[in-house]
Amino acid sequence: MDAFFASVELLRYPQLQGLPVVIGGGRRKADDALLQQPDGSGLRDPRFIPVADFPRLKDYVGRGVITTATYAARQFGVGSAMGMMKAARLCPQAIVLPVDFDEVRKYSRLFKRTITDIAPVMQDRGVDEVYIDFTDVPGGQREGGRVLARLIQKGILDATGLTCSIGVAPNRLLAKMASEFNKPNGISIVYEEDLQAKIWPLNVRKINGIGPKAGEKLAALGIQTIGELAVQDPQWLMGHFGKSTGAWMHRAAWGRDDSPVVTESEPVSMSRETTFERDLHAVRDKAELSLIFTDLCQRVAEDLQRKGYAGKTIGIKLRYDDFKTATRDHTLPAPTQDAATIRHTAGLCLKRVPLDKRLRLLGVRVGALVRPSEHLLSGDGPVSAATRQARHPDPHTAPLF
DNA sequence: AAGCAGAGGTAAGGTCTC
DNA sequence: CCAAGAGACCTTACCTCT
Numbered sequence: 001m002d003a004f005f006a007s008v009e010l011l012r013y014p015q016l017q018g019l020p021v022v023i024g025g026g027r028r029k030a031d032d033a034l035l036q037q038p039d040g041s042g043l044r045d046p047r048f049i050p051v052a053d054f055p056r057l058k059d060y061v062g063r064g065v066i067t068t069a070t071y072a073a074r075q076f077g078v079g080s081a082m083g084m085m086k087a088a089r090l091c092p093q094a095i096v097l098p099v100d101f102d103e104v105r106k107y108s109r110l111f112k113r114t115i116t117d118i119a120p121v122m123q124d125r126g127v128d129e130v131y132i133d134f135t136d137v138p139g140g141q142r143e144g145g146r147v148l149a150r151l152i153q154k155g156i157l158d159a160t161g162l163t164c165s166i167g168v169a170p171n172r173l174l175a176k177m178a179s180e181f182n183k184p185n186g187i188s189i190v191y192e193e194d195l196q197a198k199i200w201p202l203n204v205r206k207i208n209g210i211g212p213k214a215g216e217k218l219a220a221l222g223i224q225t226i227g228e229l230a231v232q233d234p235q236w237l238m239g240h241f242g243k244s245t246g247a248w249m250h251r252a253a254w255g256r257d258d259s260p261v262v263t264e265s266e267p268v269s270m271s272r273e274t275t276f277e278r279d280l281h282a283v284r285d286k287a288e289l290s291l292i293f294t295d296l297c298q299r300v301a302e303d304l305q306r307k308g309y310a311g312k313t314i315g316i317k318l319r320y321d322d323f324k325t326a327t328r329d330h331t332l333p334a335p336t337q338d339a340a341t342i343r344h345t346a347g348l349c350l351k352r353v354p355l356d357k358r359l360r361l362l363g364v365r366v367g368a369l370v371r372p373s374e375h376l377l378s379g380d381g382p383v384s385a386a387t388r389q390a391r392h393p394d395p396h397t398a399p400l401f
Numbered sequence: 402a403a404g405c406a407g408a409g410g411t412a413a414g415g416t417c418t419c
Numbered sequence: 420c421c422a423a424g425a426g427a428c429c430t431t432a433c434c435t436c437t
Contacts (some may be wrong), residue, residue: 024423065423080419083421126426183415197412204407242430311410323422363424368413390428391411 001111001164001186004128005068008107010098011161012046014052018074020086021326022057025064028111049097063275067099071184107160114159118152123261131172133261144189152186153167174199175256176208195255200227208253214241214249223289229253266369269311270303272296273363278366279321282355291361293350294343296364301339304366311366314345318353319361330354335370342366 001007005023010016034053035043069078076091084219087094108127116122119140130154134140140148145168150290156164163185167178174190177199180186191200204226205215216373221240223229229237230253251257274296280289304310314336315329328349336342346364 065421067423081422127417209417213416216427244429268427269425271425275423315412325414329412333410335423363425365426 001128001162003068003070004107004162005104006070007162008100009105010070012103013049014047015047015049016054016070016074016095019051020076020091022066022073022078022091022094022096023068023099024066024084025062025098026061027098043389054095054097056087056092057094060088060096063257063277068093069247083308106163108380110184111156111162111164114155115152118146118155119350121261121263122171122263123263129173131175131261134391139265144191146189149187149189153185171255171293172259173208173252173260174255177202177206180206192255195221196227199255200225200230200253202226204229204253205235207249208254210249213372214245227255245281267307267309267312269365269367270300270307270309270315270371271315271363272299272303273317273361275361277321277360279358279360281358290357293346293364296362297343298347299385300337300364300366301337301342304337304369308371309369310337310372312336313343313367314349315365315367316346316349316353317363317365318359321358321360323360326353329365329367331368335368335372336366337372342385 006021009021009023009032010056020053034049034055035046037044062084065178066078066080066082066084068080071085071093073094076094077092078087078094084096105126107387110122112122112130112318113129115132119132119137121136123131125131134145134148137148139277142148144208149168150168153164153166165179165183165186165188167181167188167190169175170180170192178188178190180197181190203215203224204210204218207226210218217240218224218229223232229249232250232253233248234250236246237249240246242248274292276292312335313329318326322327330345330349332341332345342364367374
């Protein structure tokens with residue numbers, strides 16, 4: 001989907017069409033003030049709120065990053081994952097809106113259902129992206145897939161008012177690269193024979209799976225393009241990147257990928273993490289940290305219960321003020337989805353980590369998930385005394401913090 | 402009795418993606 | 420000076436069991 005989070009907001013506020021808009025800002029809830037009548041009498045129709053009333057990036061204070069930028073904002077060099085403060089320097093006049101997850105999820109479900117109605121073999125790749133295997137869809141081969149791609153684009157536009165970009169190719173690896181060629185609202189077909197002409201000139205970073213680190217390392221080895229990667233000796237690549245990654249890199253450079261489009265999968269872990277408004281000290285801000293910690297455990301437990309999972313590996317994640325990260329985990333004898341059990345186990349993990357530096361982030365994770373039979377859970381059942389304590393912790397007895 | 406290989410689990414850190 | 424949140428997967432190390 002093209003600039004998905006921003007495009008969803010533009011549906012609500014069409015007067016922002018064509019303007020630089022960024023979505024982001026971390027924990028801030030939807031800005032209801034925008035919807036209030038200036039005189040306090042009821043709500044305004046979002047479609048007619050004057051552009052001048054929208055909050056600007058230059059007025060933003062906080063630690064968030066940009067989630068999505070409209071194409072107009074991208075002209076200024078603003079993009080995903082950029083710090084808000086940096087973005088504000090590049091484009092101070094950009095309008096900034098918080099993420100409305102419920103709305104995003106609604107449109108995510110809508111566009112995915114539109115696709116599966118046409119082509120049922122679809123793999124989720126997050127909220128705004130999917131893989132589709134339309135090998136066996138009637139008409140899927142016409143014009144190399146262009147006809148079906150157009151049909152899907154039209155269907156999504158009719159159902160949601162949103163545009164997307166589609167890449168069609170013999171496998172997922174090439175289709176993903178193809179989808180970048182004609183953004184936004186484009187279609188690109190890449191055939192096997194196009195490898196040298198269309199793929200090899202690209203930077204290695206365009207391969208899905210080669211990120212900043214591998215990109216840097218390849219550059220240091222004198223390899224910039226996918227073509228240059230393709231002519232390397234696989235053994236040599238394996239020497240530098242490990243057996244599996246090296247072999248994969250070589251295959252990817254040759255456009256080879258036989259991974260299937262997987263329509264169903266089970267989650268492996270669930271987590272909650274939060275970056276604080278300001279860096280907190282384990283001793284001085286103990287009470288505040290303890291509340292946050294307990295809340296994270298509570299929220300993970302709710303997520304598990306709501307989705308029907310339990311896990312036996314409980315983990316924590318800390319990020320210090322110098323941005324270094326530490327994780328600790330502990331595996332229980334039996335899976336749990338109980339907030340107090342998670343809180344207690346995570347508390348034990350916390351004792352194994354240095355707490356001399358200030359913290360900027362704290363996270364709680366539950367892994368090794370299973371779909372539990374109701375009666376096999378440890379610490380499950382009616383709300384226990386321990387659960388009640390996790391929900392309303394006594395700061396004097398809560399372990400650590 | 403000692404040593405070793407392989408499997409499988411746990412733990413810690415890192416990389417990558419949307 | 421700036422750097423979110425959630426999740427998957429990989430590597431390495433270490434341990435236990437067979």
